[in-house]
Amino acid sequence: MVLIVDDIRANIIALKKTLELHEINVDTAESGEEALKKILKTNYFLIIMDVQMPGLDGFEVVKILSGNKRTKDIPVIFLSAINIEKKYIFKGYETGAVDYVTKPVDIDLLILKVKTFLKLYEQKNELKVMKDLLSKEIKIRKEAQDNLEIKIIERTKELVLKNEELELKNHELQQFAWVVSHDLNEPVRKIQIFIKIIKELYLIDDKKAIDYVDRTIKSAERMQTLITDLLAYSRLSSKVQPEKTDLNEVLQEVLSDFDYLIERKKAIIKTGALPIIDSIPSQLRQVFQNLIGNALKFSRNEEVPIIKITSELIKTKEFDAEISPDGEYCRIIVSDNGIGFDEIYLDRIFIIFQSLNDRQTYEGTGIGLAIAKKIMEKHNGLITAKSQVGKGASFIMVLPLKYDNK
CATH class of the missing domain: 3.40.50.2300 (Response regulator)
Structure with a gap:
């Protein structure tokens, strides 16, 4: 309460x-x-x-x-x-x-904070119950016969692991609560950019100015959807109904969101045909936003950014699976010619709040790829990357065509 x-x-x-x-x-x-x-x-x-x-x-x-x-x-x-x-x-x-x-x-942000503290309170109560169970279990087992000692150790280990898991989730949730408000400011910045363009460059009766106003309204709508979806996704018990999703439409929405930045950087975007799959479209939109946003952000100043998005059907749920027109999985690759990274840090880039770059030069919270990984796991999919320093990066995703909400 x-x-x-x-x-x-x-x-x-x-x-x-x-x-x-x-x-x-x-x-x-x-x-x-x-x-x-x-x-x-x-x-x-x-x-x-x-x-x-x-x-x-x-x-x-x-x-x-x-x-x-x-x-x-x-x-x-x-x-x-x-x-x-x-x-x-x-x-x-x-x-x-x-x-x-x-x-x-900002009532939306206040509600977000209240719900976050509610989740923390519930997690702490779960943790307390688990610790009490652990204490009682240890006490009972210590009073049992000698031949039960092995089972005592096994059961204790299970409870300790569960206890550590709850503590880790509790810690991640606390970190998420502090950072999420910053990450949600991106749509607001988008609105501000368009408003400045309208104010400084266009007249009220200019058709192009009206077009920017329409885009601003759509960005505001997506901002509200993003807040709602992230809150729902942060709840481990939440269930969102999947639907048939044309990934080409999802990709075009994302590219539309980035059109100002693409135009400013003179970036070249090359896209192939993407499949129609069962998914939660708002979450996959977030994945594409993170990957394409990173490709634009981590471009090299001396070169025009080139971003390629390709897809192919494959037989099995493996990164190197064989291509098959009847495959039940799709492999989507988002590649760029940016600054890249050393692959020895591959595991680190998908951990929440980890960043390989100077945050003064490249602004970010270190949450984007962690969210992308969790969304892929929620879709029973995989994500990894290949890269070399100074030679760009390729992010590889494997997704089932049929959604399996385990």
């Missing part, structure tokens, strides 16, 4: 209704004193608190919470429309808050 603390009733009602629309349980308090009383009686996975309140203000409440063993780990997000100076933001983090959001609030 989320606790909303604000001395203005209207603010509480608006935020409460928004969270409840997303099936999030909400409790409220209209003062710092009332909030403390409720926190001592109820378990909350997140507190959203106004900074400036009569009596105990938000800073004082969080300071009290941080001094209590039971409440010190409850995450707190400050909301403030008045105290927006850096000194107040620094003070908020110093008192123990996990975030400090100034008004007006």
Whole structure:
């Protein structure tokens, strides 16, 4: 349950209704004193608190919470429309808050953060249950007969591995929560680019300007779809219904998103015919966006970027499988003539938040290829790469024509 603390009733009602629309349980308090009383009686996975309140203000409440063993780990997000100076933001983090959001609030981003903390809370509870089970199991096995010692070791190892797996997922989710908001800014930057073009180069009644406006609207729609799909995909238990997908249409949508950058870099895009497969199109669109986006980003300044996308049907689910017109799998290759990389780092590039390049020169979060790998695995597919430094890179994907949601 989320606790909303604000001395203005209207603010509480608006935020409460928004969270409840997303099936999030909400409790409220209209003062710092009332909030403390409720926190001592109820378990909350997140507190959203106004900074400036009569009596105990938000800073004082969080300071009290941080001094209590039971409440010190409850995450707190400050909301403030008045105290927006850096000194107040620094003070908020110093008192123990996990975030400090100034008004007006980006409600989509706030919902994303709330759902992320809910997932973290559920993961921590699962972890606690697993640790309790582990402790009980060890105690029971130690009291058993000597001939059960081998089974004790085997069972303990299984539980320890499961415990480590939960901790790893919990850690990845925490990292994802901090980085995802940055990654979602790309569609916003796209909108800003088109708006500047319209403002600086075209008149209102210019047909080309209208075309850019239409593209801007489509980019905004894709931004919302991207947010929704990433949130759904981050939930391991979520199930998305696959559909017949023409990968040629998916690719053209991606190339349309990059048309400004392609034109600016004078890039040459060569595409072959891609198959129609069962898939989750929004997720495969994300894969193509990451691969083509990287090919454009990591191009060499002295050469015109050349990107090739080809496909062929193959017999088996292997990177080097034999070509077959009746094959049940397709092999898609996205290659470029960019800066490339040393293949000794091949495993590293698909790990979340890993980057082989100077982030001051090549902006990025290190999440793109990790997301691509997870999406391929979700589609029962494979992905790898071949490259040499200074000689470009080729990313190879193998996908089944029929979707198998295991």
